[in-house]
Amino acid sequence: MKFSYRFSNLLGTVYRRGNLNFTHDGNSVISPVGNRVTVFDLKNNKSDTLPLATRYNIKCVGLSPDGRLAIVVDEGGSALLVSLVSRAVLHHFHFKGSVHSVSFSPDGRRFVVTKGNIAQMYHAPGRKREFNAFVLDKTYFGPYDETTCIDWTDDSRCFVVGSKDMSTWVFGAERWDNLIYYALGGHKDAIVACFFESNSLDLYSLSQDGALCVWQCDTPPEGLRLKAPSGWKADLLRREEEDEEDEDRDTETTIRGKATPAEEEKQGKVKYSRLAKYFFNKEGDFNSLTAAAYHKKIRLLVTGFASGIFHLHELPEFNLIHSLSISDQSISSVAINSSGDWIAFGCSGLGQLLVWEWQSESYVLKQQGHFNSMVTLAYSPDGQYIVTGGDDGKVKVWNTLSGFCFVTFTEHSSGVTGVTFTATGYVIVTSSMDGTVRAFDLHRYRNFRTFTSPRPTQFSCVAVDSSGEIVSAGAQDSFEIFVWSMQTGRLLDVLSGHEGPVSGLCFNPVKSILASASWDKTVRLWDMFDSWRTKETLALTSDALAVSFRPDGAELAVATLNSQITFWDPENAVQTGSIEGRHDLKTGRKELDKVTAKHSAKGKAFTTLCYSADGQSILAGGMSKFVCIYHVREQILMKRFEISCNLSLDAMEEFLNRRKMTEFGNLALIDEDAGQEDGIAIPLPGVKKGDMSSRHFKPEIRVTSLHFSPTGRCWAATTTEGLLIYSLDAQMLFDPFELDTSITPGRVREALRQREFTRAILMAFRLSEDKLVQEALESVPRGEIEVVSSSLPELYVEKVLEFLASSFEVSHHLEFYLTWTQKLLMLHGQKLKSRAGQLLPVVQFLQKSIQQHLDNLSKLCDWNRYNIQYALAVSKQRGMKRSLELPGSEEEAEVSEDDSLYLLGAGDGDTHEEGMLG
Known part of the structure; x- marks a missing residue:
């Protein structure tokens, strides 16, 4: 089995903080999610996370006008120049400070970043190769407090910067003679956004207290004059012109925009005047303006408020078009697409992302992750869906192809501790701390069964047998296991015998045997058909945290508190092997830890286990940023995956940060952001503004649940960051099979010309290049598929089936590939039965691909x-x-x-x- 799994997608988290952007065509939303960037394609109904990550959470994203490049800046000031075409990082840069916003000029030649109380203009990277992609051009000073926003004029001649000191500054991108800078006042609170009017120097400024100022400029953009050079530059220009022209010149003619004193008096400097000042309807003291966006062509202003309300106004008349409440918490970011039809809203408090079509007043996209951390997940039997449960009591079902959540169940009143699918794939069974086990129907999207215990108890895990008839759940406080009937909903039996909380349950996929792991250092095997008696008791050296059966039911894996994974033969109750995983966990050091990471690792362990689809390897994860994959038979570590490099999370550092250690204690104990809440200063006690109880904390990185896809092509993990999907690398990978020097692409095509299709297919698979295999298979005439299929060796039938399964997802030749599949299974079905266990992932992958087309066509x-x-x-x-x-x-x-x-x-x-x- 290959282990080239790579990060594929991030589900369950759609927005964290930062600014939203629409792509150039207006069909996709670019959303910062923690230290990653996700692109939501609204036309094709897909989400895709770019394969890049910053060191800290992303603070702002700047998009080039042509939509090809993006500058991603994190909280630490590190920036990545990203190509959205090739999805690759082109350049790394550090701005040496915290950057608040970044914006490209409309011509794409420059970009401006606001950092502290200054604005810096850089030359943007062009089409030519450059040694340094970011070259600082000018630094602009003016504001006394932090800068907050940027906007450019349409001709890229000027830009405006807003600040927390209630001032707005207009700067010239060139050395203009009549506009160096211009400061505008008139507000009584921090500036949230400022926008230029289309093809004009007129602008609008909005402040946090809900005030809008309209400013008129007496000079059009064409009236800006270049400043004449002075000093050695002027002398150099004069010498060049003297060399070119030998004629006498008049001293009163202009030199590169240098006007005579009389003309300067007539033209004068650029001046601004305030035309009007408007106020938004305020609803209480908490309704401060938090985000705004402006579409210059249709003159549409969108404003978001701390109460979750947004307004649509038409400028400059300030006519209210629309007003709606879309969230319970503050709107953090607003963006409008190029056509002005769709508006995107991000709410960092709830992790919401909404796209609203304001003309038809309908949602184009409405997604929200789990409010608290995810706890557990399960794949559907065909691998198309993933169900997750969180501490917020919600159960969400995600489509693995689109990456979107399509149904949320909110019947649980407390945290969800376990989720699982039945064998049919149409029923989800969940357990919760609220004392109920619920069954949900995916046909009608309803809770059709609720299982309860005779006395209230907290359920820590749940399992369903292979027939889907028996549901069992383990109790955390009474140490018992409850068994119900799915058909009647009645309690069948209560299994007692454990002397500690039940931490895990798992049914044998082949037999009616239930394995239960407990903190009493035992794993008990219960026979469901033989009077519910304990069949065996497996004694462990430490508390059991997780238990899992191999897909064929012939082996049992148990994770214990001493960082070990032990393997057992359930038939004979004999231990067959063990893996010591303490050194592989590599736990990080928390900010407040007084012991080293090496010593704190002694108290960490694997908390979740999962066998691969073929049963040859096992995944393990726990209180660490690493997920380990072990080979079961050899009992060695095959690969270790680092699920996150985000230093904004806790327990990521390997060594102690001495800079935070002072004689008065650890600086991490001081909440530096406690005095501010989303930029709003918390006033004196007794003043009703701000939340005095709000505190900022760093969540700890951990892996709460792991699960392999039934197809074996990918695996998923619920982590602090969200639901991470790792899949086999779909890019071109040279992985030949029984290759020798006589096999080349030229020989394959020569065999196809000679109509030796079987030989061509075998050589193509030995080269293992997808394009060549596709060419060889599609060259076979439809009438000869049966003959070619019958002549293929048994070893290559599995490879052809696997290729067909992957081709169903992208190819349009549906009937052709279905014919291939049918002939191969009909002709080689009896031979393949002997290797049913090894071929199960391939068959399930095939079934998933065909089922997807069946659903669409039906x-x-x-x-x-x-x-x-x-x-x-x-x-x-x-x-x-x-x-x-x-x-x-x-x-x-x-x-x-x-x-x-x-x-x-x-x-x-x-x-x-x-x-x-x-």
């Missing part, structure tokens, strides 16, 4: 069937009506058929659009 066929029925009913009604008026007309029948075809086409179009917007 929806389309249902729509077409209903539309045809409707069209026929309408045509019959019209035919009957016209037959009464003009009997015997043949033309009317033709018209009614055309009408039915037209209606059918319209129905297909509506279905497609609804599917895209999801």
